[in-house]
Amino acid sequence: MAASFDLNNDGVVVIIGSGAGGGTLGNELAQKGVDVVILEAGARHEYEDFVNDEWGSFAQLAWTDKRTTSGDWRVAKDFPNLPAWIVKSVGGSTTHWAGASLRFQEHEFKTLSTYGKLEGANLLDWPITLAEMEPYYAKAEAKMGVTGTNDWPRLPGNNNFKVLKAGADKLGYKECHTGNMAINSVDRDDRNSCQQTGFCFQGCKWGAKWSTLYTEIPKGEATGHLEVRPNAMAIKINHDASGKVTGVVYADKDGKLQEQKARIVAVAGNSIESPRLLLNSASGKFPDGLANSSGQVGKNYMRHTTGSVYAIFDRPVHMYRGTTMAGIIRDEARHDPSRGFVGGYEFETLSLGLPFMAAFLDPGAWGRSFTTALDHYDHMAGLWIVGEDMPRAENRITLHADEKDAHGMPIADVHFDDHPNDTAMRNHAYKQATALYDAVGATRTFPTPPYPSTHNLGTNRMSEKAEDGVVNKHGQAHDIKNLFVSDGSQFTTGAAENPTLTIVSLAIRQADYIAAQMSAKTI
Amino acid sequence: MVTIYDAKPGFSRRELLKRGGIGALLVISGSAVISPEHAWGLETSALKPETMATLIQMARDIYPHDQVPDKYYAIAVKGHDEQAGKDAAYKAMLEDGIADLDKKSGDGGYRGLGWEDQRVGVLKQIEATPFFQAIRGGLVVGLYNQKEVWPIFGYEGESYSKGGYIARGFDDIEWL
Ligand SMILES: Cc1cc2nc3c(=O)[nH]c(=O)nc-3n(C[C@H](O)[C@H](O)[C@H](O)COP(=O)(O)OP(=O)(O)OC[C@H]3O[C@@H](n4cnc5c(N)ncnc54)[C@H](O)[C@@H]3O)c2cc1C
Ligand code: SF4
Numbered sequence: 275m276a277a278s279f280d281l282n283n284d285g286v287v288v289i290i291g292s293g294a295g296g297g298t299l300g301n302e303l304a305q306k307g308v309d310v311v312i313l314e315a316g317a318r319h320e321y322e323d324f325v326n327d328e329w330g331s332f333a334q335l336a337w338t339d340k341r342t343t344s345g346d347w348r349v350a351k352d353f354p355n356l357p358a359w360i361v362k363s364v365g366g367s368t369t370h371w372a373g374a375s376l377r378f379q380e381h382e383f384k385t386l387s388t389y390g391k392l393e394g395a396n397l398l399d400w401p402i403t404l405a406e407m408e409p410y411y412a413k414a415e416a417k418m419g420v421t422g423t424n425d426w427p428r429l430p431g432n433n434n435f436k437v438l439k440a441g442a443d444k445l446g447y448k449e450c451h452t453g454n455m456a457i458n459s460v461d462r463d464d465r466n467s468c469q470q471t472g473f474c475f476q477g478c479k480w481g482a483k484w485s486t487l488y489t490e491i492p493k494g495e496a497t498g499h500l501e502v503r504p505n506a507m508a509i510k511i512n513h514d515a516s517g518k519v520t521g522v523v524y525a526d527k528d529g530k531l532q533e534q535k536a537r538i539v540a541v542a543g544n545s546i547e548s549p550r551l552l553l554n555s556a557s558g559k560f561p562d563g564l565a566n567s568s569g570q571v572g573k574n575y576m577r578h579t580t581g582s583v584y585a586i587f588d589r590p591v592h593m594y595r596g597t598t599m600a601g602i603i604r605d606e607a608r609h610d611p612s613r614g615f616v617g618g619y620e621f622e623t624l625s626l627g628l629p630f631m632a633a634f635l636d637p638g639a640w641g642r643s644f645t646t647a648l649d650h651y652d653h654m655a656g657l658w659i660v661g662e663d664m665p666r667a668e669n670r671i672t673l674h675a676d677e678k679d680a681h682g683m684p685i686a687d688v689h690f691d692d693h694p695n696d697t698a699m700r701n702h703a704y705k706q707a708t709a710l711y712d713a714v715g716a717t718r719t720f721p722t723p724p725y726p727s728t729h730n731l732g733t734n735r736m737s738e739k740a741e742d743g744v745v746n747k748h749g750q751a752h753d754i755k756n757l758f759v760s761d762g763s764q765f766t767t768g769a770a771e772n773p774t775l776t777i778v779s780l781a782i783r784q785a786d787y788i789a790a791q792m793s794a795k796t797i
Numbered sequence: 798m799v800t801i802y803d804a805k806p807g808f809s810r811r812e813l814l815k816r817g818g819i820g821a822l823l824v825i826s827g828s829a830v831i832s833p834e835h836a837w838g839l840e841t842s843a844l845k846p847e848t849m850a851t852l853i854q855m856a857r858d859i860y861p862h863d864q865v866p867d868k869y870y871a872i873a874v875k876g877h878d879e880q881a882g883k884d885a886a887y888k889a890m891l892e893d894g895i896a897d898l899d900k901k902s903g904d905g906g907y908r909g910l911g912w913e914d915q916r917v918g919v920l921k922q923i924e925a926t927p928f929f930q931a932i933r934g935g936l937v938v939g940l941y942n943q944k945e946v947w948p949i950f951g952y953e954g955e956s957y958s959k960g961g962y963i964a965r966g967f968d969d970i971e972w973l
Contacts, residue, residue, distance in 0.1 A: 326955040329942050432962075433970040440973045469961030479957045589972045594952065596967035628952040632941035640859045640933055641917060648941075649862060652951025714973070 276495035276502070279311050284535035286311050287788065288522050289542055290508045290551065293366015294777045295761035296542030297486025298417075300502070301494035302785030308792065310500045311534055312491075313524050315507040315543075316363035321488055324369075324477030328629045331476035335369055337362040339679055341546065345669070345690040348723045352637035357688040358577075359726040360544055364504050365487025367544065367728070368774070369477045372599035373455040373484065374622055375420045376771035377411050380404040381609055382617075382662065385767045388609060389616040394693055395664035396574055400766040401738040401747035410779035418456035418484040418778065419463060427459045428452045429468055432596030434623045437587075437655040441710035442603050449604040453622070456484035456775075457597065463489065470596035472625065506532075509683050511539055511555040511564055511757070519564070519757045525681040538756045538788065538797060540749075542781075545575065545730035545763040549671045550686045552734070552744075565734070565751035565759075570744050572672060574665035574735050575688065576768040577727035579696040582624055583704060584635065584656040585711035585719040586647065591655045593625040599658075600625075606661075606706065607770045615698040618770045619661025621707060626656075634725050647720060655711065656722075659703040660729070662770045664693035671733050729773050734763040748787040749780060756797045760784055823850045823867065832867055839871045843882035848895045852877060852932065854908050855898070858916045859933050860940055862949070869946050873939035874932070894928030 279286050287303055289296045292314040300310045316335075325331050332338075336359065343350040343357045350357070361367040381388040383400040391397065415423040422428045429452045431439065442450035457474075458467045468482040481488050494500035505527035512533065513519045521535040541548045549572035553563035563571050603621040610618070626634060628651055636644055647654075669691060673684035692700075704721040711719050737743025740752035749764050751757040760781050762773045769776070791797045824831045825846045830853065831838040841849045849871075856870040881888035899906035901919050910916045923929045940946070947954050956962060 326957050329938060430968060432967045436968065436970050436973055468963075470963040470967040471956045471961035472967075473956070480961070590951070591970060592951070592953075592966065595956075595962040595965070627954075628947055628950050629938070629942045633937050638933075642861055645860050645862055648950060649864070 275498055277309065277498050277500055279309060279501050281532060282535050283309070284520070285309060285537050286535070287538045287540060288313060288534050288536035289540045289760065290522065291315075291366055291542035291544065291547070291761065292364050292486060292491060292502055293361070293542065293544065293761070294368050294486065294774045295781050296540070297365065297368065297490045298778050298781035299540055299542065299760045299785055300500050301486075301490035302782055303788065304494035304497045304499035306785065306789045307497075307499060308789060310494070312500070312502045313506040313508050313522060313534065314364050314502060314504050316361065316504065318364040318502070318504040319369075319477075321477060321479055321481050324479045326471065326473045326476060326479070328476065328627045331473075335361050335363045335477060340677070340685050342674055342677065342685065342687045343689070344687060347690045347692060349726055350690070352723070353726050356726045357690075358546055358730050359728050360730065364491065364502060365485045368485040369487055370475050370728075371483075371485075371774060372474050372597075373457045374599050374602070374772040375415065375418060375454050375456045375775040376620070378404065378407070378769040378771055378776055379607070382767065382769035383407075385617070392616065392664065392695065394666060395695065396667050397665065398735070398737060398742060398766050401736055407776075407779055407783075410783045411775065413782050414775055414779040415454075417489075417782075418775070419458050420454050420456050420775070421459045422451070422454045426462075429455060429457060429459050429597060429600070432470060432593075432600045433591050434593035434596070434625055434655050435601035437591060437593075437714055438601050438603065438621070438623050438657060438710070441714045444713035445706070445710050447603050447605040451602065452600060453602040455597070455599070458482045468597060472594050472596055472598065474598040507681060508543070508551055509554065509681055511541075511551065513557065513559065513564070513754070515559075517559060517754055519754060529681065538758065538792075540758040540760045540784075541734075542760040544761055545733045546671055546686050546688060548759060548761055548763045549733040550673065553671075553673050554683055560753075565744050565753045565757055567753050568737075568741050568743055570735055570742070572733050573667045573670045574732040575669040575671055575690060575730070576663050576665055576732040576765070577690065577724075578729045578731075578768055579619065579659070579661040579663040579699045580724040581659045581700050581704060582656055582722035582725075583659070583707035583711065583719055584647075584654050584722055585716035586650045587653050587655065587715060588717055590652050592652055593623075593655050594627055598625055599623060606703070613702055615695045615702065617662030617695070617699065619659055619699055619703050620770055621657050621703070622660060624656050624658035635720060635722055637723070647718070657707055659700065659707065660770065660772060661699045661703065662768050663696045665732055665735070665767055666691065666693060729762070729768075731762045731765040731768050731773060734759045736764045736766045749784045750787070758784060758788065823853065825850060830871065835866055835868060837868045837871070839875060841878045843888055844878045844891060848892055849874070849878060851895050851898065851907050852891075854916070855920070855932060856936055856940070858913055858920060860936055861913065864949050865946055869940065869943055872943060873936050876935060876939060877932070890928050890931070894923070894926065898923065
């Protein structure tokens with residue numbers, strides 16, 4: 275049965291956020307008998323509540339509290355108050371996510387050593403290696419049911435994948451398949467297998483796609499050691515005179531402020547909200563915000579170098595049928611500076627329904643050039659580019675100087691400028707993807723600009739040395755022993771791969787560390 | 798409040814001509830914009846019906862889909878009438894915006910321009926105005942999020958209740 279803890283219980287671990295990082299950490303700790311309270315800003319919607327409707331689902335699940343943007347990225351112009359497309363709901367963005375689950379490559383943990391110093395980029399090696407991560411990657415893949423691992427078959431390819439594969443073959447790409455997806459290809463874990471409904475981004479109504487909402491969270495609750503408190507928006511983390519954190523102030527469902535006492539606090543609100551909360555917790559002792567002696571909190575915001583290419587053919591495709599991310603090409607993910615940039619990128623099929631296609635194909639565009647593209651919606655195929663972007667100190671989350679949210683907390687501003695390496699990579703990818711579709715007979719292709727960020731990373735970076743980053747190799751704040759960061763904001767650099775498998779692996783690893791430190795009474 | 802009703806207005810051709818139809822497409826009658834051909838009408842409360850008729854034409858010129866009937870463009874812009882009813886400044890922006898559009902279009906006004914290219918030429922001049930952006934921005938959801946238009950584009954919408962596409966053609970491509 276789900277636990278219920280008293281506000282004054284100062285023996286609990288308080289986790290902020292119930293998504294990939296927080297939901298996993300909560301369950302892992304509960305399985306070890308540690309008492310956990312997860313504070314989640316969003317409401318709890320179970321999978322039968324999800325809707326196969328893009329805007330309807332967006333209204334149900336997405337984080338729509340106001341944010342502001344600045345910088346030269348096109349999102350700032352097209353979606354000035356929606357820098358990120360992420361979730362505010364129990365389960366976090368694992369309700370929306372597509373399920374692509376890839377391990378990082380060895381060199382991606384060592385970018386400074388591998389790429390060398392790059393002007394305008396704040397590159398740094400991770401304090402962990404692929405070898406250290408491998409056992410945790412294996413645990414995460416087993417937990418999430420990742421296809422192509424543990425003898426689980428890959429998913430069958432849909433129409434969109436078949437077009438991609440045909441193009442990949444024509445271009446001579448070697449590594450193209452239906453991916454490593456955290457989507458059941460067979461019934462397992464008391465959940466269905468994928469029914470190819472095609473609404474992965476709207477929450478999987480079959481429960482086939484892994485989400486903390488209906489895996490980690492109920493499993494944790496069943497131990498009697500986990501309480502998930504929805505509609506609880508953390509506003510400030512308190513500390514004592516010694517600098518240890520002692521509790522979290524949050525606005526409850528009625529907007530009333532409460533404080534949940536804590537032995538340990540773990541922040542997992544995704545890479546915009548986590549630094550926002552640390553910055554907003556500034557005090558006399560920590561005037562620049564918690565865990566910020568390095569000055570790195572909120573900096574090095576990464577969002578992956580992205581973009582899409584859609585193509586129209588003279589015959590029908592119906593790309594929207596079946597899994598949204600139905601296949602991958604990995605050949606360009608290597609580090610090969612001869613292409614004119616460091617790092618690499620993946621191609622992954624992507625499909626949007628008509629309503630989102632109208633909003634995202636070329637935001638702001640109008641007239642026949644635009645509408646004739648939509649006229650052939652059912653003849654379209656499409657892919658998404660996801661590549662490593664460069665961390666930059668100026669790309670950062672800050673507290674807005676005067677605008678506040680409903681609880682009086684300053685809203686977040688998200689500043690982002692593309693690094694020249696990002697632009698070079700994106701242009702390379704546009705060219706390759708266009709060639710790929712042309713090779714299959716596309717009559718028209720569309721290099722589509724990046725959407726609001728679905729991958730948000732790096733704003734509380736992990737570092738060997740305290741002066742270089744916010745947390746150590748366990749996600750533990752360099753400055754405060756009983757404060758942890760448990761989401762993608764820990765990432766030192768972004769790698770070419772979708773981030774969630776790594777977030778989950780780090781959370782499993784962090785749970786081992788926290789439990790060990792608790793037993794040893796060091797925290 | 799704007800109501801869109803499906804009903805045969807039953808005007809004779811002579812009467813239509815007398816009332817000064819917009820081409821043969823949309824007719825202004827009292828507080829309504831009527832499409833005699835396609836049997837629907839749209840009643841306005843805050844905006845002038847002429848303004849609404851021009852908004853409908855403008856909507857089509859911004860996002861022209863020749864296979865999508867006017868009715869859906871009318872539904873897509875009707876929210877502006879409601880908004881104008883609640884907000885005088887908004888109403889003024891729309892009425893002034895349309896008046897400006899008509900002025901830039903010469904004697905016959907915006908709807909009097911026969912070719913889409915001519916009308917688009919006028920829209921280009923006002924593209925950066927808050928008025929144009931309000932109309933265009935509203936259409937992105939207002940037009941494309943109408944379930945009734947999806948089949949016209951070949952988008953099938955909700956699929957869970959039909960068991961997904963696992964047995965309904967998720968991999969049925971044949972031409973590759
Ligand atoms: C459309 C889409 C597709 C995606 N596809 C993929 C994919 O295929 N593969 C992949 O690897 N990744 C994918 N992602 C990204 C993936 O969802 C995220 O990387 C991952 O969920 C991030 O985990 P997280 O724990 O950092 O944050 P989240 O999962 O976003 O969880 C954060 C939670 O914290 C809550 N929260 C925030 N602030 C507070 C506060 N102050 N108080 C209380 N609660 C708070 C939020 O409401 C939210 O529920 C996708 C994302 C989207 C949106
Ligand atoms: S396509 Fe598969 S994974 Fe995606 S929503 Fe449908 S059943 Fe779930």
